[in-house]
Amino acid sequence: MACLDGAKLTRNHRVRCDVVIVGTGAGGAVFAAEAAKAGLDVVMLEEGGYYTGKDLSGDAKFSFDHLYRDGGLTATLGRPPIPVPVGCCVGGTTMVNSGTCYRTPDFVLQRWEREFGLEGATELDNDYAAIEQDLSIKPVPDALYGPQHQRVEDAIKELGWAGSRIPRNEDGCISTGTCAMGCPSDGKTSMAVSKVPEALAAGATLWTRAPVRRILRHRNQVVGVAARAGTPEQPTDLLVTAETTVIACGALHTPALLLASGIGGPWIGRNLHLHPATRVVARFPDEIRGWQEVPQAYNIDEFIDDGVFIQGQFVPPDVQAPVIPGWGVEHRQRMAAFPRLASFGALISDRSAGRVRPAGRSTRPVATYRLQPADRDRLIFGIARTIEAFLAAGAEEVYSGVAAMPVVRSRTELARFERLQPPATQIEIMAFHPMGTVRAGGPEIAASDPWGRLYDVEGIVVSDGSLLPTSNRINPQLTIMALARRAARKLVAP
Ligand SMILES: Cc1cc2nc3c(=O)[nH]c(=O)nc-3n(C[C@H](O)[C@H](O)[C@H](O)COP(=O)(O)OP(=O)(O)OC[C@H]3O[C@@H](n4cnc5c(N)ncnc54)[C@H](O)[C@@H]3O)c2cc1C
Numbered sequence: 251m252a253c254l255d256g257a258k259l260t261r262n263h264r265v266r267c268d269v270v271i272v273g274t275g276a277g278g279a280v281f282a283a284e285a286a287k288a289g290l291d292v293v294m295l296e297e298g299g300y301y302t303g304k305d306l307s308g309d310a311k312f313s314f315d316h317l318y319r320d321g322g323l324t325a326t327l328g329r330p331p332i333p334v335p336v337g338c339c340v341g342g343t344t345m346v347n348s349g350t351c352y353r354t355p356d357f358v359l360q361r362w363e364r365e366f367g368l369e370g371a372t373e374l375d376n377d378y379a380a381i382e383q384d385l386s387i388k389p390v391p392d393a394l395y396g397p398q399h400q401r402v403e404d405a406i407k408e409l410g411w412a413g414s415r416i417p418r419n420e421d422g423c424i425s426t427g428t429c430a431m432g433c434p435s436d437g438k439t440s441m442a443v444s445k446v447p448e449a450l451a452a453g454a455t456l457w458t459r460a461p462v463r464r465i466l467r468h469r470n471q472v473v474g475v476a477a478r479a480g481t482p483e484q485p486t487d488l489l490v491t492a493e494t495t496v497i498a499c500g501a502l503h504t505p506a507l508l509l510a511s512g513i514g515g516p517w518i519g520r521n522l523h524l525h526p527a528t529r530v531v532a533r534f535p536d537e538i539r540g541w542q543e544v545p546q547a548y549n550i551d552e553f554i555d556d557g558v559f560i561q562g563q564f565v566p567p568d569v570q571a572p573v574i575p576g577w578g579v580e581h582r583q584r585m586a587a588f589p590r591l592a593s594f595g596a597l598i599s600d601r602s603a604g605r606v607r608p609a610g611r612s613t614r615p616v617a618t619y620r621l622q623p624a625d626r627d628r629l630i631f632g633i634a635r636t637i638e639a640f641l642a643a644g645a646e647e648v649y650s651g652v653a654a655m656p657v658v659r660s661r662t663e664l665a666r667f668e669r670l671q672p673p674a675t676q677i678e679i680m681a682f683h684p685m686g687t688v689r690a691g692g693p694e695i696a697a698s699d700p701w702g703r704l705y706d707v708e709g710i711v712v713s714d715g716s717l718l719p720t721s722n723r724i725n726p727q728l729t730i731m732a733l734a735r736r737a738a739r740k741l742v743a744p
Contacts, residue, residue: 253300253450256460256479262487263479267291267455269741270474270492272462272507275342276730277714278498279441279449280381284738286452293490294446294454295477297461298339302443303436308428310568317345317432324502326604326619330675332526334617334684336500340458341442343500344727347682348429348546349418349438350561351387353378354722354729355554366719367692369700370736377732384448385419385439387728394425396543398592399562401534403548405643411552416561418544419444427541430565460488463613465495465511465710472513472710494709494741496702498734501684501715502606506615508688508704508712510608515706517697521689522604522617523721524681527597528629529563529573530636532645537589540564550594550639557599558632559724560639564593573678575649575656584649592640596632597683599721600625606687617684626674633677634668651678683726688716690733701737713737 268290271282278294286292301316314322319338326332337343353374362368381387390399395415406413423437436443450456460477467473472495480486497504505519541564550560567588574584604619630652637648637658648658653676655667688704689696690712696719698704702712713734715726722729 252455254455254457256457256477256488257481259479259486259488260484264489265293267293267490267492269494269496270295270490271496271498272475273342273498273500273714274340274441274446274456275337275498275500275714276344276441276727277734278496279341279445280731280734281496281498281713281738282449282454283445283452284735285742286449286454288742290742292449292454293492294449294456295460295462295475295490296340296456296458298337298458300340300442300458301345301432303434306432306434308426308431308434308566310431310566313346313431326524326617328604328618328620330621330679332524332619332679332681334502334524334681336502336684340446340456341440344440345432345442346430347727349420350416350546350725351382351385351419351728352417352724354724358720358722362691362719366689366695367700368690368719374732374736377735378728381728381731381735385444386421387417387419389415389417390544390547394423394544395547396540397538398540398543398564399548401592401643402550402562402594402639405639406550406552409639409642411550413548413550413552416547416549423544425542425544427543427545427564428566429545430569457488462507465497465507465513466491467511467513467707471708494711496711496713498712498714501687502615502617503613504712504714504716505606505687506608507613510611510613513704513707513710515697515704517689517695519606519687520603521686522606522619522684523600523686524604524619525597525683525721526600526621526625526629526679526681527595528633529593529595529651529678529680530633530640531570531573531591531593531649532640533584533587533647534590534592534644535646538592539589540592541566550635553632553635554723556631557628557723558596558635560594560596560632560636563595573649573651594636594639596629596636598625598628598632599723603686621674626677629677629679630670634664637664637667652676683715685715685718685726686720688712689719690717691719701740702733711737711741
């Protein structure tokens with residue numbers, strides 16, 4: 251077991267192993283643990299640093315600087331531009347996510363098999379179950395469940411809608427309320443405290459602060475990767491050659507790295523899906539103290555078939571402030587009511603699809619994405635249903651995130667809100683689930699086979715959110731992990 255810091259490499263270095271894995275997020279870490287436990291000599295390369303609870307306090311500035319890529323400011327280009335924050339640290343985006351873990355609904359998995367040739371998509375039960383056990387995934391317990399979610403749960407029962415408590419990957423969560431800033435208690439079983447240590451314990455090597463700049467290829471065979479190490483003043487090269495190269499950089503960075511390395515095929519970089527999402531905040535007449543409960547604990551499941559999934563989403567005041575309407579005294583008064591605020595968001599199953607290309611000869615992705623009118627309508631529908639749930643729960647005013655009507659106080663106003671046809675540029679939209687850019691499936695319509703092995707070249711496997719053929723309708727990390735586990739097992743025992 252070795253954990254090495256690429257930034258401290260003062261001389262060029264060359265390593266040979268069985269499997270080199272680039273990226274230690276949901277897809278990379280699970281693959282690494284599985285391969286290492288099977289006895290393969292595994293080297294993990296991660297662009298970011300290694301942080302765990304002892305380094306974290308919930309401080310937003312520290313987290314954006316150290317856990318997120320580019321300070322959290324990654325975004326797609328298009329109308330509207332959509333922020334898509336991603337992690338850049340050991341554990342990848344699992345370090346900053348909410349811990350929500352769902353199996354992809356059966357009807358989606360059946361479609362992946364039927365329409366896209368993703369063989370075995372409906373046979374992931376064992377992989378799902380193994381990850382659920384390893385990461386201690388279970389519904390939020392009563393002790394961590396609080397009034398922001400309880401009120402919505404009670405209200406939607408009155409409305410006759412379906413809903414459920416969220417299963418999360420946690421073992422010892424103490425509800426610090428700062429999931430998106432990294433978990434200070436290590437209660438969230440992110441990859442940094444679960445699968446990466448598991449891989450290390452099984453003999454794998456991890457290089458942190460070692461961004462891969464090229465995939466190395468000899469004729470039709472990928473033979474490893476070249477990473478940049480050292481410091482800007484004294485750069486060095488870290489060369490890792492391997493039988494199998496696994497690219498797990500996430501759905502934005504994987505296609506950029508492949509294309510920048512001259513590895514193509516018609517599907518790489520296309521089919522970018524995001525799950526565009528909204529944020530709706532409600533002010534209640536009495537205190538909720540939302541920071542004392544798990545930020546994402548309850549779902550409104552009623553509209554999944556319509557492609558709309560609404561879930562709790564409480565964030566700290568410094569992140570919440572920009573979506574609270576008003577300015578000056580009015581904004582200050584609303585922020586002063588922070589203990590009375592609750593927040594839910596809707597994510598939509600986007601039919602819109604974007605594209606990722608590398609910026610020039612670099613591996614930096616440029617993602618373009620244009621939101622289609624039908625997806626805009628779905629967002630407005632999701633916002634309206636969230637407002638409806640909050641009003642039914644007793645909220646005195648609800649902040650919609652839509653510039654044309656930022657505050658809704660009654661069902662009459664909600665009816666007016668639903669008649670609005672705002673352009674997408676006037677809706678507060680973010681996205682947290684990039685996927686689809688190296689679609690897995692049959693050779694006619696996909697970049698990789700069902701186990702992530704690229705069709706175009708030998709010796710390379712993709713293992714991250716890029717593989718999902720379409721939006722999977724719900725939070726994707728568990729499915730990314732299940733696909734990674736089964737791909738690693740395929741490599742070990744073909
Ligand atoms: C705020 C937030 C909340 C979320 N909440 C949830 C949730 O509750 N449930 C859920 O299912 N999903 C959630 N997600 C999404 C989920 O975390 C991601 O879908 C998942 O982590 C993606 O896994 P991945 O393997 O594709 O990529 P990532 O987990 O992003 O891992 C990619 C890794 O590759 C590294 N990397 C990239 N390029 C290079 C390179 N050139 N060299 C070396 N390393 C490189 C990155 O630093 C990173 O560590 C959330 C996302 C965000 C931003």
